[in-house]
Amino acid sequence: MGVPNPSLEVHVPRAQTPRGVDRRRLRRVAAVATSLSALIATSIVTGPATASEAALSCALGRTDAHHSEGVDSWDDAYPRPDRTRRAVMVFLSFPDARPATTTQQLAGDYFPATARFFDRASYGRFHLRTRIQPRWVRMPHPSTWYAIQRDWDSGRRSAYLRDAVAAADPSVDFRRYDLVYLVADPGAPGVDSDATKVVNLDQPMHADGAELRRFVTVFEHSPPDRNVLAHETGHVFDLPDLYHRPRNGRGDWDTYVGDWDLMGSQFGLAPEPFGWHKWRLGWITDGQIDCVSLDRPRMHSLRTLSAPDDPGDHRRPRLLVVRTGPDSALAMEARGAEGNDHAVCTEGVLVYRVRSTTASGDGPVRVLDGHPGTAACWGRSVYPPLADAPLGVGESLNDPEDGVRVQVEGRATDGEWAVKITRSTP
Structure with a gap:
């Protein structure tokens, strides 16, 4: 999500299970002769x-x-991106829509661009290696049932995460990954692109013997907002939102x-x-x-x-x-x-x-x-x-x-x- 709808990171309380003028030229400064x-x-x-x-x-x-x-x-509650980190990208479909594209095509909206962004930003000190799941994972309820939106009802959000992990578990070994991206079918009628965010869990979910404490939930249109996945991944590494959200939304x-x-x-x-x-x-x-x-x-x-x-x-x-x-x-x-x-x-x-x-x-x-x-x-x-x-x-x-x-x-x-x-x- 971006302006005017920037992405929002959500912290799930313990009581919940899971959660203008013409274009200005670049200023070119004159070089000085003296070495610095x-x-x-x-x-x-x-x-x-x-x-x-x-x-x-x-x-x-x-x-x-x-x-x-x-x-x-x-x-230490957050993985530090100072070495290679492994991620998995899971694609979720719903009974009320048939995906119009393959998971590989949709993954191309995010990779390799996101990994290259971090390679450059870290001077090669951090590498994001992401496994793209080859098939859609079917959710048990229609997309509209989950009532997906920016300020999401905690119960429906928790159900979404539980259902996604349960549906993906047969094909994903969650022990192998530091990051989990859950990507919803952008064509499903209940998917709201304003709801993309990181969800943190005080009480982790468990799958394959692994504790799952946070998820990147992606509800973007295709093509998505520029750099949206890199922004959300920054939250996984403990970086804050730096934008100002007006109280009245305007x-x-x-x-x-x-x-x-x-x-x-x-x-x-x-x-x-x-x-x-x-x-x-x-x-x-x-x-x-x-x-x-x-x-x-x-x-x-x-x-x-x-x-x-x-x-x-x-x-x-x-x-x-x-x-x-x-x-x-x-x-x-x-x-x-x-x-x-x-x-x-x-x-x-x-x-x-x-x-x-x-x-x-x-x-x-x-x-x-x-x-x-x-x-x-x-x-x-x-x-x-x-x-x-x-x-x-x-x-x-x-x-x-x-x-x-x-x-x-x-x-x-x-x-x-x-x-x-x-x-x-x-």
């Missing part, structure tokens, strides 16, 4: 008191917030992060996961984090986030972090038109705020707009006011909330950005 290779050293500073036991002082501690953005530890959904990071919108022009998320998932190492001390101003370098790894990249910073409080930080990363971000609207240094005590869907990450008086890529961007948020060479941003000034000083011929971070003056 001397700017790579990481600065370790003494940050505010925290429960974090991580090696870096700018690492926020994980909290009880749902999908907390803390990076000091990993919640208004902008993308005011928090705009196009940046697919956990905000699967339609975004820049779906590459934030550097902060890559740090959490283990795709960026501590050696690629530059903790910034405002007491010792100096120049910092940034390698473009979506650029593939080169030999020696494990010590070249991809993320600058200023610790601003026990549970908050400012992060800076370079976004460019390559890889998953090939359609990005504006290149430059992106600044955003992270709060580890803010729950999924409440704005745990918020992009700071480097050009608050302008917008870009009308007709393509999910939220044009933030499409030109990054800073180009010679541009700066003052954050009065935390007293931080970010200035982009230049860009080297190898693509690295030079960034100066200081205290801002009133």
Whole structure:
């Protein structure tokens, strides 16, 4: 699901069984002649008191917030995508409809595109290997019986999951898989594309001796929303929703992060996961984090986030972090038109705020707009006011909330950005 109907992750309580103007050109910055290779050293500073036991002082501690953005530890209730993970995709048909396509054809809506997205995003550190079930699995009730919708009745949702597992069990050995995708026949009359989501279970279901704690339930049309499966898979790996859901269902959904990071919108022009998320998932190492001390101003370098790894990249910073409080930080990363971000609207240094005590869907990450008086890529961007948020060479941003000034000083011929971070003056 995407804007105006983004996907929603649902947590099942314990009592339940299962659950605009013309298109703007990309900003091209001039290269600077001076090499930035001397700017790579990481600065370790003494940050505010925290429960974090991580090696870096700018690492926020994980909290009880749902999908907390803390990076000091990993919640073992979720599989970590730091190696090959196996998934199974099960296709569900119903008595009130005959599928108009084969499972292999429908699987082509999602793979290999989703696996390639993660291969690029993780710099080859995570591989998603998915078995496509060759035949449709028949559900016992008509699609309309399950009353499928975004805010789904818990009883019908639980029945759907129980029926799906029971129907698939003869042909699926659930012990072999870390992820389970349940894909409903998109042509069935009761299937609502707005209902695609991850369902978490406090009390797991059991099949083949395996505990099944979460499912990705897919109700997309064919072809589906762009990057929808990658978005939902992000939830399986403990990533939060970054969009803003208006209380009355009307208004902008993308005011928090705009196009940046697919956990905000699967339609975004820049779906590459934030550097902060890559740090959490283990795709960026501590050696690629530059903790910034405002007491010792100096120049910092940034390698473009979506650029593939080169030999020696494990010590070249991809993320600058200023610790601003026990549970908050400012992060800076370079976004460019390559890889998953090939359609990005504006290149430059992106600044955003992270709060580890803010729950999924409440704005745990918020992009700071480097050009608050302008917008870009009308007709393509999910939220044009933030499409030109990054800073180009010679541009700066003052954050009065935390007293931080970010200035982009230049860009080297190898693509690295030079960034100066200081205290801002009133």
